[in-house]
Amino acid sequence: MSNNIRAIVIGSTGATGKCLIQELLSSNRFSKVTSIVRKTDDTLKNDKLEQVVVDMENLGAYKELFRNKDAAFCCLGTTRKIAGSTENQKHIELDYSSAFSKLCKEGNVKTMHLVTSQGANKDSWFFYPKLKGEIEEAMRVDNFDSLTIYRPGLLDRLTKDRATFENVLVAVLPSLKVSTLAKSMRIACEKEFNEQDSSFIPPTKPVKIFYNSEIYNLAK
Incomplete structure (x- = not known):
């Protein structure tokens, strides 16, 4: 078995993202x-593992990082509270993701794996699903050989600092562990390489969309 996926x-x-990094590092398929x-x-x-500190506002200055890579993963996400405003949230999620995608395409990365959310729709009247849909569309137009979009529902972050409402939602609604999502992303990517x-x-099909059930089954 070859272990040379970069x-x-x-x-x-x-x-x-943290769970994904651990999945990739523990796999013998990734070099x-x-x-x-x-x-x-x-x-x-x-x-x-190579951690590279960059200026997110100037990703184009790091084109060399995107060369000689086989697969890309985008797990960017924030909240309005952390970002400070919906405008900043959109800038962080959409603009950074779009820049990342374009640089990956220019670097000849073959496959992109993107996490958005259930209900993502660029034509939605609501901010969050519209934002996620716009991110998907930005990556679609870059025409990767393969684009896999993950649209999980409620995510269980597996942290002790979850807010009370998060604990209630996880208890009463179908949820997906972030570790399960990360594992499915790693497996889906590995299947794309000999x-x-x-x-x-x-x-x-160049574009695939996985929902909760597909994500869960893939990680089994």
Whole structure:
């Protein structure tokens, strides 16, 4: 089995991104994982991991990072509270994701894996699903050989600092653990590369969308 898939990740400091990094590092199919960050995580120690501190407002200055990569993962996400306003939230999620996508395409990355959310729709009247839909559309137009979109419903972040309302929602509504989502992303990506020589296998459909049930079943 060949272990020469080279990945680049943005959004690795969030709950899903952290789990994804661990999944990629623990897999013998991935030889190198480049994580684009604002600040390095000193708790992550692995010879396969390269953490690169960048200026997110000027991602175009780091084109070299996107060369010689096979797969890309986008787990970017924030909240209006953290961002300070809906305008800033849109800037962080849409503009950064779009810049990341375009640089990946220019660098000849074959496959993109994007996390959005259930209900994502660029034509929605509501801010959040519209934003997620616009991010999806931005990556669609970049025409990757393969684009896999993950639209999970309620995500269980598996943290002790969850707000009370989060605990209530997780208890009464169907939820998906971020670790399950991360595992499914890793598995879906591995399936796109030949086990013998890690060559990319062109899909019959360039765009795939996975919802909760598909994500869960893939991670089994």
